[in-house]
Amino acid sequence: MPVRVRIPLTLRRLTHEQEIVEVQAATVAGAMDALHARYNGIRDRIVDKTGHIRGSVLVFVNEEDIRFLQNESTPLKDGDEISIVPAYAGG
Numbered sequence: 001m002p003v004r005v006r007i008p009l010t011l012r013r014l015t016h017e018q019e020i021v022e023v024q025a026a027t028v029a030g031a032m033d034a035l036h037a038r039y040n041g042i043r044d045r046i047v048d049k050t051g052h053i054r055g056s057v058l059v060f061v062n063e064e065d066i067r068f069l070q071n072e073s074t075p076l077k078d079g080d081e082i083s084i085v086p087a088y089a090g091g
Helices: 009-015 026-037 042-046
Strands: 004-005 018-022 059-060 081-086
Touching: 004 026, 009 042, 018 026, 026 042, 042 059
Parallel strands: 004 081
Antiparallel strands: 004 018, 059 081
């Protein structure tokens, strides 16, 4: 069973308007690589050049913020769900 990735509205044009994409991956970093392999360019909008999740993006695994887990090294298991959420700031 694959991992499900919820794609935010702002990135769906890159996934042919799909809200949920399934990938095979052992870690969050692997899931970003799998997304990139299928949808060229999507990883660049989520991950910076050093391989870390951009500060303007929040990533959750099963509703837990990966910043409080193991960041990009957070392990995944079959059936997990990753949510990619653009961070908004303002006042």
